[in-house]
Structure formats: C-alpha cells, structure tokens
Amino acid sequence: MSATLQSLFAANPTTTRGQSTKLGVDPKGEKLIYTQNRTVIIRSLVDPAQPAIAYSQHAQPVTVARISPTGYYCASADHSGTVRIWDLAGDEQVLKSEFKVFAGRINDLAWDGESKRIIAVGDGREKFGHAFLFDSGSSVGEITGHSRPINAVAIRKERPFRAVTAGDDNNLVFYHGAPYKYNKTISTHTRFVQDVAYSPSGDHFASVGSDGKVFLYDGKTGDVLSELSAKVSAGEGHAGTIYAVDFAADSRRIATAGADGFVKVWDIQTEKVVESHDLNGRAAATGGQKADDQQVGVVWAGSDKVVSLSLSGEINIVQSGQISSLHGACKSFGPGALATASNGKALVGGAYDGRVLTWTLDGACKPITGGGHSNAVLGISAAGDKLVSVGMDDSARKIAGDSFEGAATPLSGQPKGVAASSKGTTVVAVLGGIDVLAAGSGNKTHLPVAYTPSAVAISHDDVLVAVGSEDAKVYLYTLENGSLHELGMLRGSRSAVTALAYDPSASLLAVGESSGKILVYDTASRDVKLSHWVFHSGRINSIRFSPDGTHAVSGSLDTHVYVWSVKKPMKNIAIKNAHAGGVSGVVWIDDASIASAGADGCVRTYDIKRHEGA
Structure with missing residues (x-):
C-alpha cells in the first residue's frame, strides 16, 4: 500500500493585533509567501488551485520568510532567533544552512541583490540585528544604532549596497555596506516605525509608522525627500497606524496598508494618492469584528497587483480596481473538525478561531457564511445531506451548502x-452527559451520565451509539425515538478514549486512545477483533472507516496519518509528519482517497493505493 500527496490547501497567515505581518513574493511576482504558526506557506497567485508548498521544519513559530532574488532559496526565521535557508529548486525543500543569529524573536529579514547576504532584525537579548552570509553564517557587518526592537529591514539591491532598519525607538538607521556599518540615524517619525521598503531601482526607500505618516528618502544617501502623507488633502491619507509599505516594480508607486482598513497606492513623483481601496466590512460576512478589517501587511505582485492582509487573516488581492480574496484557516483545526460534503465533492473544516470553511477538491476555498461560532470549533459531522458543527460556545449549528x-x-x-448518522440524527458528547439532536426538527434530549464523556460515535442506521470516556471505558447504547438506552460497556482500553468510529455496517467499532493505541471491537460479541493498530505515539484525534468498510484512517497528535487494513491488520500505510503540531481530523473522500487537516491550518488530500487483497 502507498499514499501519494494529491493536493495541499494552504492555511492563511497568522496575524497579531498591533503588529505588522510580513508578506513576500517570488522574483516573478507569481507566488505569495507568508508564515502560519510553525509553517512557511508558498502559494500561487496566478492559479490559486495550484497545490501550495508548506515547509514545517522550524521548532518554534515562524515569523517571516523571504525568497532570494534568484528564486532558488528561501530564508525563514522564527521566535527563537533561528534562520533556516532551504532549497526551492526541488520538491523536497532541502535544508542548506541553519543559523542562530541572536536569542529572541526575529521580526523581519532581507536578502541583498546578489542573494549572498542576509540581514535579520528583531527583539534579541544581546542585539537587535545581525548581517551574515547565507551559506557560511559569517558576519558581514554590524546592525547597531537602535535602542529598542527593530520591526523591519530593507536592503538596496544594486551596488553601492545600502540598508535601512525601522524600530520601536521611533527611528530609522541607515547603513553603508557591504560589510554593513552604521551611517546615520533618521528621526522623521514620532511613533513606532512599522515598516520600510526599498524601490527595485534602489533610488528611493519609504517608511511608514504608527503616527500615520509616510516618508520618502534618497536610496543612496538616506536624505529625507518628502513627507508624502503631508502632501495630500485631509482624509486622503491614512487615519491611524500604517502597518506596511511596498514599492511597485516600476519604482514609481508605493502601496500602504493601514489600521483604518484602507489600502492606498501613492505616486511618488506627483506625491498624490492615486488609488484608495476600502476593505472595511468584509470580516462581518463571516462573523468577524470591525478590528478584523485592519490591514496589517501589503506586497506588490508584478506590476498591477497589490496583495494585502487583514487582521482576520484574509488575503485581499487588488487588481484593476477589483478586490478578490484568498481564504484559508488562520488557526489550528479542532479535533475531528473535518468532514466531507456534497457527496464527497467538497471538504468542510472548522478552526479554533470559530470559523468554518469549505474547499472544493480543486482547491477553491470560501468561508461558511451566516454567523457561526463565537469560539473554537470542536467537531464537524455529516448529518444526511447537511452537516453539524459544535463549538466551545456550547452550541451546535447546521450547515446547508455554503451557509449556516x-x-x-x-x-x-x-x-x-460530535457524530451524526446518514439519517440526520446527531449525538453530542458534552461534559456531564449526552445530547441527542433529532433529525429535521433539531429537538434536543439530554441524558446525564456519571462519567466524563470524551468521544462519541453513531452507526449509519441510527441504532447504535458509543460514548468514550476519560476513565478508559466505552459505554454502548441503543437509540430509540430519540432516547438512549444503555446496552453495555467495553473495558479493553488502558487510557482515555479520544476517538470512536463505526464501520458502515456497524459490525465493527474502532476505539482510539490518548496513548495512541487503536482497538477494533466486534459489536455483536463485544470482543476485541483487531489489536495491531498500535503505531501512533500520541493522542488519536480522529478515526474514519472507508465507505466500503475494508480500511480505516487515523490521525494523531504525533503528526502522523495511518491507513489500516481490516482484512490484513499487519498492513498499513504510514504518512509521517503529515501536519506540524499534530493531525486534527481525517476523512475519506472515496474508497481511494483521503483528506487530513491539522494544527498547521492546512488541508492535504492523498490518493491511496491498497495492497492486493487488503
């Protein structure tokens, strides 16, 4: 048996309120690069359905990633001060070098025009920045002059090399290089300087800050040329903090993104705002707050496309006056919060930020609209022709099509x-009891229990219900007219039961434990039928049987996905390190393909080739 990765549906960036989020593009402007938790995401802007690249080898959350001017390497940095340089030429993202540049969070990094030198800046304990060679790590100068953490760095791509950094001390520092050495301090801003960018030509650089001001400087000398924000009429500039700035390929225009929810394009020659795009109100469609529309990142992609990032994590593409969006999960998926919809033609997943999204199998993603959960989504299950989601807001919601x-x-x-049958009956394990939601009406009945429920499953025919508990037991019930009647108990588990699944015929019940072990019971005799599924080393978050009942798939906190054979229990397919941080949910699309979702916010689909006779 074997598994082949078919597609990767990317997560959206991680954002932090009050902080700029760095976006980047490849040299051709065709691919967008950003970070999500411990993962670096590279996804196509030309064809959003094209499978993305996810690099998840950092041990700490990643803060910024940049592609070299040659396009052959990517440098990514994390909270611990580590920079990893890895290969983009092949399919395996081979690590070239890794350096600990300082102890602390790296906020930004930049390549020089020769793809040889890197400057990394941030909040280090012993220093705020470091310049080094990408292959050996040797120092190529000193980044000094700031008294507080540095938020951004930009390097002139042409010789003579210059660099500029922007910090929380309200200053910019200008450097000559290489090797890079302090030249002067520029004190134009009155509050935190959030971002700085060099023009592709190297003639200018621009800075933006929390004071709402935009400044333009000479790229070779660092002299102040203009305060662009002071040259426009009242109301044309940003109202409040400006988080990000970037130059267009023609070096004549800059784009800025602000906390006021606007993305603006400025012509640096005429010193005017030539485009102003209002993105306020977009988060409300998915239950977001007004603050979620703050624009915290921006980058030019090619000559006519501006990509901005909302605080909600939504990626906005502005082109020819039109605004479109790239959607994806912005937080980890909840345990078991992945299901199929539309007869296997779509996937639906819920994340810890309360949002529920749907993906077509070709990768098109959009949010489920109409309100939703106000807190983490903790499970999703198909209930007949609809779906049911449950959340930490202690509520269940029905999903029909693309809306609640x-x-x-x-x-x-x-x-x-949560578990639902093909007839639409939904059973929810809650603290202190079991809720049964009737098909159609949704009327709820509650059965209080003395144990602590931890997982639940229901047979396709609405007859059998199994409830796992923290005391390592599985309690069996029959369901009649919306009421549960105790049938028996399974005592074979040695740790808390965390996942349950009936096969399509309800003749088998798979029981996953917090220890990583899976037992399969014969529901008629209640004896253990299979005890060989023991290769997980962490909590089982999800188990699903294939539509034909001959195989099962499991996802675990150990980051692995396994496909198991019922007929040949010793045969399995191991998909190692499927999701950084753990696998949250797994599901069968059909008998020959599966999907998984994890703590990295990504969804992956695989084609499964079974062993002969398995």
Whole structure:
C-alpha cells in the first residue's frame, strides 16, 4: 500500500493585533509567501488551485520568510532567533544552512541583490540585528544604532549596497555596506516605525509608522525627500497606524496598508494618492469584528497587483480596481473538525478561531457564511445531506451548502465530540452527559451520565451509539425515538478514549486512545477483533472507516496519518509528519482517497493505493 500527496490547501497567515505581518513574493511576482504558526506557506497567485508548498521544519513559530532574488532559496526565521535557508529548486525543500543569529524573536529579514547576504532584525537579548552570509553564517557587518526592537529591514539591491532598519525607538538607521556599518540615524517619525521598503531601482526607500505618516528618502544617501502623507488633502491619507509599505516594480508607486482598513497606492513623483481601496466590512460576512478589517501587511505582485492582509487573516488581492480574496484557516483545526460534503465533492473544516470553511477538491476555498461560532470549533459531522458543527460556545449549528442554517442549538455543556448518522440524527458528547439532536426538527434530549464523556460515535442506521470516556471505558447504547438506552460497556482500553468510529455496517467499532493505541471491537460479541493498530505515539484525534468498510484512517497528535487494513491488520500505510503540531481530523473522500487537516491550518488530500487483497 502507498499514499501519494494529491493536493495541499494552504492555511492563511497568522496575524497579531498591533503588529505588522510580513508578506513576500517570488522574483516573478507569481507566488505569495507568508508564515502560519510553525509553517512557511508558498502559494500561487496566478492559479490559486495550484497545490501550495508548506515547509514545517522550524521548532518554534515562524515569523517571516523571504525568497532570494534568484528564486532558488528561501530564508525563514522564527521566535527563537533561528534562520533556516532551504532549497526551492526541488520538491523536497532541502535544508542548506541553519543559523542562530541572536536569542529572541526575529521580526523581519532581507536578502541583498546578489542573494549572498542576509540581514535579520528583531527583539534579541544581546542585539537587535545581525548581517551574515547565507551559506557560511559569517558576519558581514554590524546592525547597531537602535535602542529598542527593530520591526523591519530593507536592503538596496544594486551596488553601492545600502540598508535601512525601522524600530520601536521611533527611528530609522541607515547603513553603508557591504560589510554593513552604521551611517546615520533618521528621526522623521514620532511613533513606532512599522515598516520600510526599498524601490527595485534602489533610488528611493519609504517608511511608514504608527503616527500615520509616510516618508520618502534618497536610496543612496538616506536624505529625507518628502513627507508624502503631508502632501495630500485631509482624509486622503491614512487615519491611524500604517502597518506596511511596498514599492511597485516600476519604482514609481508605493502601496500602504493601514489600521483604518484602507489600502492606498501613492505616486511618488506627483506625491498624490492615486488609488484608495476600502476593505472595511468584509470580516462581518463571516462573523468577524470591525478590528478584523485592519490591514496589517501589503506586497506588490508584478506590476498591477497589490496583495494585502487583514487582521482576520484574509488575503485581499487588488487588481484593476477589483478586490478578490484568498481564504484559508488562520488557526489550528479542532479535533475531528473535518468532514466531507456534497457527496464527497467538497471538504468542510472548522478552526479554533470559530470559523468554518469549505474547499472544493480543486482547491477553491470560501468561508461558511451566516454567523457561526463565537469560539473554537470542536467537531464537524455529516448529518444526511447537511452537516453539524459544535463549538466551545456550547452550541451546535447546521450547515446547508455554503451557509449556516437556522439558529444555534444550545448544548447542555461544552462539547467533547460530535457524530451524526446518514439519517440526520446527531449525538453530542458534552461534559456531564449526552445530547441527542433529532433529525429535521433539531429537538434536543439530554441524558446525564456519571462519567466524563470524551468521544462519541453513531452507526449509519441510527441504532447504535458509543460514548468514550476519560476513565478508559466505552459505554454502548441503543437509540430509540430519540432516547438512549444503555446496552453495555467495553473495558479493553488502558487510557482515555479520544476517538470512536463505526464501520458502515456497524459490525465493527474502532476505539482510539490518548496513548495512541487503536482497538477494533466486534459489536455483536463485544470482543476485541483487531489489536495491531498500535503505531501512533500520541493522542488519536480522529478515526474514519472507508465507505466500503475494508480500511480505516487515523490521525494523531504525533503528526502522523495511518491507513489500516481490516482484512490484513499487519498492513498499513504510514504518512509521517503529515501536519506540524499534530493531525486534527481525517476523512475519506472515496474508497481511494483521503483528506487530513491539522494544527498547521492546512488541508492535504492523498490518493491511496491498497495492497492486493487488503
């Protein structure tokens, strides 16, 4: 048996309120690069359905990633002060070098025009910046002159090399290089300087800050040429903090992104705002707040495309006056919060920020609209021709098509698991009991229990219900007219039960434990039928049987996905390191393909080739 990665549906960037988020593009302006937790994402702007690249080899959350001017390498940096340089020429992202540049968070880094030198800046304990050769790590100068953390850095691509840094001390520092050495301090801003960018020609650089001002400087001398924000009429500039700035390929225009929800394009020759795009109100469609429309990142992609980032994580593409969006999960997926919809033609997943999204199998993603959950989504299950999601807001919501349907159903406690049958009946394990939501009406009945439920499963025919518990037992019930009747108990587990699944015929019940072990019971005899599925080393978050019942797939906190054979229990397919931080949910698309979602916010699909006779 074998598994082949078919597609990777990318997560959207991680954002932090009050802080600029760095976006980048490849030299051709065709691919966007950004970070999400411990993962670096590179996705196509030309064809959003094209599989993305996800690099997840950092041990700490990644803060910034930049592609070299040659396009052959990527440099990514993390919270610990580590920079990794890895290959983009092949399919395996081979590590070329790794350096600990200082102890602390790296906020930004930049390549020089020869793709040889890198300057990394941030909040280090012993220093705020470091300049080094990308292959050997040897120092190529000193980044000094700031008294507080540095937020951004830009390097002139042409000789004579110059560099400029922007810091929380309200100053910019200008350097001559290489090797890079302090030249002068530029004190134009009155509050934090959030971002700085060099023009491709090297003739100018621009800075923006929390004072809402935009300045233009000479690229060779660092002299101040103009305060662009003072040259425009009242109301034409930004109202409040400007988080990001970038130059167009023609070196004549800059784009800025502000906390006021606007993206503006400035002509540096006429010193005027030539485009102003209002992105306020876009987050409300998916239940977001007004602050979620703040624009915290911006980058030019090619000559006519501006890409901005909302605080909500939504990627906005501005081109020819039109605004489109690239969607994706911005947080980790909840355990078991992945399901199929539209007869296997779409995937639906829920994340810890409360949002639920849907993906077509060719990669098009959009959010489920109509309100939703106000807190983490903790499970999604297909209920007939609809889906049901449960969240940490102690509610269940029905999903029909691309939107939530009807009002939320209050649950009796915090949900620990959800399962629905093909007839539409939904069973939710909650703290202190079990809620049963009737098909159609959604009427709720509650069964209080003395144990602590931790997982739940229901057979396709609405007859059998299994509830896992923290005390390592599985409690069995029959379901009649919306009421549960105790049937028995399974005691074979040795640790808390964290995932359950019936096969399509309800003759088998798979029980996943917090230790990583999976037992499969015969539901008629209640004896253990299979005990060989023991290769996970962490909590089982999700188990699903294939539509034909001959295989099962499991996802674990150990980051691995396994496909198991029922007929040949010793045969399995191991998909190692499927998701950095752990696998949250797995599901069968059909008998020959699966999908997984994880803590990296990404969704992956795989084609499965089974062993002969398995």
